[in-house]
Amino acid sequence: MIAQIIHNPNRKDRLQNILEQTAEQRIKYQIWDATLSVNPIEGCHRSHRKIVQWAQATREPMVWIMEDDCIFTAPNAAEEFLKKIPAEFDIYTAGTYGQVCKYNSDDGTMRRMSGTHCYIVHSRFYEEFLNLDVHEHIDVAISNATRPHLCLPMTALQMPGISDVAGDGAEVDYNQSNYVV
Numbered sequence: 001m002i003a004q005i006i007h008n009p010n011r012k013d014r015l016q017n018i019l020e021q022t023a024e025q026r027i028k029y030q031i032w033d034a035t036l037s038v039n040p041i042e043g044c045h046r047s048h049r050k051i052v053q054w055a056q057a058t059r060e061p062m063v064w065i066m067e068d069d070c071i072f073t074a075p076n077a078a079e080e081f082l083k084k085i086p087a088e089f090d091i092y093t094a095g096t097y098g099q100v101c102k103y104n105s106d107d108g109t110m111r112r113m114s115g116t117h118c119y120i121v122h123s124r125f126y127e128e129f130l131n132l133d134v135h136e137h138i139d140v141a142i143s144n145a146t147r148p149h150l151c152l153p154m155t156a157l158q159m160p161g162i163s164d165v166a167g168d169g170a171e172v173d174y175n176q177s178n179y180v181v
Contacts, residue, residue, distance in 0.1 A: 001082060001120075003027050004054075006047045007068040008034040014068035017159050021070060025078035029066075045134040045141070048116060056126040063121050069159040070094075070117040077155035081118070084151050090125035091148040094118035094156035101150075109147035113139045118156035119148070 005018055022029050032051060037043035048065060055063035062085075072078055073095075081094045086108060093113055102111040113119075116139050121129055125146060132141040142148060 001062070001064050003029040003064045003066050003078075004051045005029050005031050005066045005068060005070075006034050006051070007031050008036065010036075011068065014159070018066070018068040018070065021072055024075065025072055027078050039135075041137055042134050044116075045132070045136070045138045048138055049130060049132075049134070052121055052126055052129045055121070055123070056130070059123075061123050065116070065119055065121065066156075067117045067158075070156050071159045072156050073154060081151050081155040085120065086149050089120075089149045090122055090128070090146040091142055092120045092122075092151065093148050094151050095154035095158075096148075096150055097158075103150055103152075104147075107147075108149045108152075110143075110150050111147065112143040113148040115139060115158055116142075117158045 003022070005022075007015060007018065009015075018029075018031075021027070032047065035043045035046040035050065037046070051063060051065050054060075064082075074080070077094075085092055091113065093115070095115060095118065096110060097114040098112075101114055104110070128145055129142070132138070132145060136144075
């Protein structure tokens with residue numbers, strides 16, 4: 001499967017990161033320019049949406065979406081993530097943050113997804129995905145529409161640094177133990 005990677009062309013640090021990650025993980029990929037808008041929440045959402053629109057138009061059975069701040073947790077983590085794709089899912093994510101996610105070990109789902117750095121959308125969910133509210137944080141919108149599946153152990157996290165979505169040059173590090181599920 002080819003990863004569809006969203007990249008903000010203004011972020012050279014993230015380009016370097018994602019090129020290193022894809023090389024180390026031996027991932028085939030295509031880079032998509034991020035949709036930069038006045039409202040970073042909407043821009044993020046529209047960046048993901050255009051990839052799902054492409055996947056729907058080309059009749060892809062599923063699409064692997066990554067952001068340029070994705071970091072993998074082990075040398076073969078991407079391969080492990082792909083090996084564990086559930087038989088039935090709408091959204092399958094490589095990692096998430098926060099106790100509010102509430103993982104259900106019986107069915108492998110979460111109440112809430114937090115983070116869209118590395119996940120797969122199944123074709124059965126494309127239409128619903130494209131109808132999500134672009135003014136809402138994309139992970140919240142997804143969580144309101146379906147129960148995402150989580151790969152355990154988690155295989156990808158977000159690179160700490162300046163958040164394009166948080167705005168005002170806010171530094172974030174979701175990989176601290178109080179954030180990681």
